[in-house]
Amino acid sequence: MKQVNKSILSGIIIISASFFVAITVQAQQTSSLPGGSFDAASSWLDESIPTATDQLLTISTGSEITKEGKLSWGGKVLVNGVLNVNGDFTVGYGGAEILGELNITSLKDGSGSASIVIKDGATVTAQTVDANISIQVETGGKFIVNGDYTNNLPLVIAAGGNLNISGNYNAPDNNAVLKNYGNALIKGHYYNLSGEGLSVLGQGVLEIEGNLVAKQLISVASDAVLIVQGSVSYQDDLQAGMNISGIMIVAQNFGVKNGNIAASGKIVVGGTFTYLAGGNFLITDQQESGEANLYVLDGTADHYFHSYDSGANQIDKKSGGFNDFVANEQDGELWDLALSVFPDEFKSITTSFNSPKSNKEEASAIRIIAVGSKVMVSTSPDAAQKDVGRIEVYTIEGRKLSEVPAHSSRTLVILPNEKGIYIIRASFGKLFKSERVLISGELF
Numbered sequence: 001m002k003q004v005n006k007s008i009l010s011g012i013i014i015i016s017a018s019f020f021v022a023i024t025v026q027a028q029q030t031s032s033l034p035g036g037s038f039d040a041a042s043s044w045l046d047e048s049i050p051t052a053t054d055q056l057l058t059i060s061t062g063s064e065i066t067k068e069g070k071l072s073w074g075g076k077v078l079v080n081g082v083l084n085v086n087g088d089f090t091v092g093y094g095g096a097e098i099l100g101e102l103n104i105t106s107l108k109d110g111s112g113s114a115s116i117v118i119k120d121g122a123t124v125t126a127q128t129v130d131a132n133i134s135i136q137v138e139t140g141g142k143f144i145v146n147g148d149y150t151n152n153l154p155l156v157i158a159a160g161g162n163l164n165i166s167g168n169y170n171a172p173d174n175n176a177v178l179k180n181y182g183n184a185l186i187k188g189h190y191y192n193l194s195g196e197g198l199s200v201l202g203q204g205v206l207e208i209e210g211n212l213v214a215k216q217l218i219s220v221a222s223d224a225v226l227i228v229q230g231s232v233s234y235q236d237d238l239q240a241g242m243n244i245s246g247i248m249i250v251a252q253n254f255g256v257k258n259g260n261i262a263a264s265g266k267i268v269v270g271g272t273f274t275y276l277a278g279g280n281f282l283i284t285d286q287q288e289s290g291e292a293n294l295y296v297l298d299g300t301a302d303h304y305f306h307s308y309d310s311g312a313n314q315i316d317k318k319s320g321g322f323n324d325f326v327a328n329e330q331d332g333e334l335w336d337l338a339l340s341v342f343p344d345e346f347k348s349i350t351t352s353f354n355s356p357k358s359n360k361e362e363a364s365a366i367r368i369i370a371v372g373s374k375v376m377v378s379t380s381p382d383a384a385q386k387d388v389g390r391i392e393v394y395t396i397e398g399r400k401l402s403e404v405p406a407h408s409s410r411t412l413v414i415l416p417n418e419k420g421i422y423i424i425r426a427s428f429g430k431l432f433k434s435e436r437v438l439i440s441g442e443l444f
Contacts, residue, residue: 001438004099005043007262009432018365024180025037025341028380029044029052029055029056029057029058029059029258029271030044030045030060030287031043031044031045031048031058031059031063031065032044032045032060032063032080033060033062033063034063034064034388035059035061035063035064035065035066035081035082036059036064036065036066037065037066037067037068038050038066038067038068038071039067039068039251039327041065043065043089044411049059052073052075053072053073053074053077053232054074054094055075056075056076056078056094057073057075057076057077057078057080057391058080059077059078059079059080059081059082059083059100060080060081060335061080061081061100062081063081063082064081064082064083064084065081065082065084066084066086067083067084067085067086067087067443068086068087069086069087070087070088070089070090071085071087071089071090071159072088072089072090073090073091073092073096074092074093074094075092075093075094076095076097077091077094077095077096077097077114077149078099079096079097079099079100079101079102079122080095080099080100081100081328082100082101082102082103083100083101083102083103084103084104085102085103085104085105086105087104087105087106088105088106088107088108088109089102089104089106089108090106090107090108090109090110090131091106091114091115091116091127092110092114093113093114093132093367094114095115095116095117095118096115096116096117097116097117097181098116098117098118098119098122098123098141099119099121099122100122100123101122101123101124101125101407102122102123102124102125103124103126104124104125104126104127105126105127106126106128106129106130107127107128107129107130107131108127108131109130109131109132109133110131110132110133110153111223112341113252114133114134114135115134115135115136115354115393116132116133116135116136116390117134117136117138118135118136118137118138118141118142118143118161119138119141120138120140120163121140121141122138122140122141123140123141123143123144124141124142124143124144125144125145125146126144126145126146126425127145127146127147128145128146128147128148128149128167129145129149129150129151130150130151131150131152131153131246132146132150132151132152132153133151133153134154134155135151135153135154135156136155136156136158137156137157137158137162137163138161139158139159139160139161139182140163140169140229141155141158141161142161142163143161143162143163143164143279144164144250145164145165145166145167146166146167147167147168148165148168148169148170148194148398149165149167149168149169149321151171151176152172152175152176152305153168153176154175154176154177154179154180155177155178155179156179156180157178157179157180157181157182157183157184157204157212158182158206159181159182159203160182161181161182161183161184162182162183162184163182163183163184163185164184164185164187165181165186165187165188166187166188167184167187167188168186168188168189168190168191168210169186169188169189169190169191170191171191171193171216171244171271171402172191172193172196176192176194177197177198177199178198178199178203179199180199180200180201180204180205180206181201181202181204182204182205183204183205183301183399184204184205184206184207185197185206185207185209186206186207186208186209186210187209187210187272188209188210189208189210189211189212189213189230189400190208190210190211190212190213190214191211191214191286192212192214192215192216193213193214193215193216197214197216197217197218197219198214198216198218198219198245199217199218199220199221200219200220200221200224200225200226201219201221201224201325202221202223202224203219203223203224203260203399204224204225205225205395205398205399206224206226206332207227207228207229208227208228209229209230210229210230211230211231211232211233212228212230212231212233212234212250213230213233213234214230214232214233214234215234215235215387216427217241217242217243218234218241218242218243218244219242219243219244219252219424220243220244220245220246220247220248220265220396221243221245222245222264222265223245223246223371224245224246224247225246225247225249225337225398226244226246226247226248226249227248227249227251227337227341228249228250228251228252229251229341230251230252230253231250231252231253231254231255231271232250232253232254232255232256232335233255234255234256234259235256235257235259236256241259241260241261241262242256242259242260242261242262243262244262244263244265244266245260245263245264245265245266246265246266246335247265247266247268247270247333247398248263248265248266248267249265249267249337249338249341250267250268250270250271250344250404251268251270251271251439252270252271252340253271253272253273253274253435254267254269254271254272254273254274255272255273255276256274256275256276256299257272257276258276259282261275261281261282262282262283262284263282263283263293263294264293264431265293265330265436266293266294266295267283267293267294267410268293268295268297268325268334268338268341269294269295269296269297270298270299270341271298271301272298272299273296273319275302283318284318285318286319286320286324288316288428289321289327289328290317290320290324290327290328291320291324291328291329292319292320292324292328293318293320293330294318294319294320295320295321295322295324296319296321296340297321297322297325297338298318298322299321308350310426319356324337326386333394333398333405334426336394336398336423336434336436337396337398337409339436340396340421340436342386354400363381365379365383365428365431365433366378366379366383366426366428366431366432366433367379368424368426368435368437370431370437370438374378374412374414374415375412375413375415375424375437376410376411376413377389377391377406377410377411377412377418377424377426378409378410378411379406379409379426379428379431380409381409383409383426383428383429384406384407384408384409386429387428387429387434388405388406388407388429389405389406389411389426389427389428390403390404390426390427390428391403391404391405391406391413391424391425391426392404392424392425392426393413393415393422393424394422394423394424394425395420395422395423395424395434396420396421396422399421401416401422404412406426406428414417415437420438421436421437422436422438423436423437424436424437424438426434
């Protein structure tokens with residue numbers, strides 16, 4: 001009996017010792033509070049600088065760790081607090097999961113199987129990206145790149161996720177696909193010369209302030225929006241083409257050579273539009289009503305379609321002009337988006353455009369006035385008594401934020417706390433008005 005007890009006791013000692021070693025290793029890789037230099041022993045729980053790069057590295061909640069120079073880690077990096085890397089940051093097979101804040105000079109290289117997941121409430125800020133890393137921005141996550149972005153693996157932005165790139169976006173590899181379900185802004189040019197292409201999905205909005213230069217598939221889902229403030233240059237030898245089921249607005253020129261285009265949604269072009277086939281141009285002819293899937297707003301700009309079958313230019317029956325656009329799209333989301341892209345052009349053209357008198361009377365019957373972070377919507381008592389009004393608030397990208405019923409002639413609507421431009425749409429029966437406002441109080 002004594003021998004058995006001794007064996008059991010020995011086993012307990014061995015297990016306890018093993019457990020202590022495991023805890024020690026894990027503690028060695030976990031930052032202390034409040035943190036400090038990565039290379040200072042006092043910044044870590046057991047006062048030992050992490051060296052086991054194939055194991056888990058944890059930045060604790062409430063801890064801020066700063067690494068001067070390059071940080072390359074093969075095991076998983078878990079950031080609950082703040083990790084600053086003043087140099088290149090490279091992750092391996094373990095990847096990185098960000099629940100707090102990651103600030104780096106450059107995201108570099110990667111194993112090809114590496115991934116970074118930016119969770120709800122987390123922010124990753126990089127000066128540049130030149131990597132081979134799969135990146136996923138989940139709902140509520142933010143990914144900010146202050147320079148150019150180049151990556152050979154996918155970047156996926158979930159609904160409610162945010163992407164902001166101040167430089168150019170380069171997709172050089174066959175796997176370098178961008179799938180955006182959220183809100184994305186690229187301030188430079190977008191180059192998609194290989195890979196699976198560019199997709200704006202769900203209710204996603206992607207705005208490119210520069211040019212879009214592409215050879216691969218471009219897809220815009222039925223409730224999604226793609227805005228290009230520059231020009232689009234598309235040449236596709238593989239016939240992948242474009243599938244525009246939602247809204248695509250191009251502020252300047254739109255040129256296509258060798259590509260299939262299918263537009264069941266709406267395309268609006270501010271400059272020239274040229275289509276040089278081979279390929280198929282699957283846009284229905286302009287309807288007798290003037291409604292079209294393609295609008296070329298500048299009547300003096302060149303726009304023509306080259307027939308692949310006959311080798312000759314076609315008579316343009318596929319595009320509508322500005323007057324067609326006003327007549328058919330004035331009360332919808334597309335109209336509000338176009339006003340945000342072409343503010344000066346719309347002011348000058350609409351001044352000389354004779355809207356029906358009834359439309360002017362209806363618009364003047366509703367007043368929308370911004371007061372700080374609120375909006376006052378008012379109409380006549382008679383109009384308010386006839387019908388319960390409806391007031392809708394949209395982002396400038398066209399995403400609906402809220403809807404408020406208007407039971408009286410004066411309704412105060414509270415806007416979101418975040419500064420920016422919002423679109424207010426108010427209707428009372430047949431009366432309708434849409435107005436853009438700044439949260440600071442200025443009225444557009």
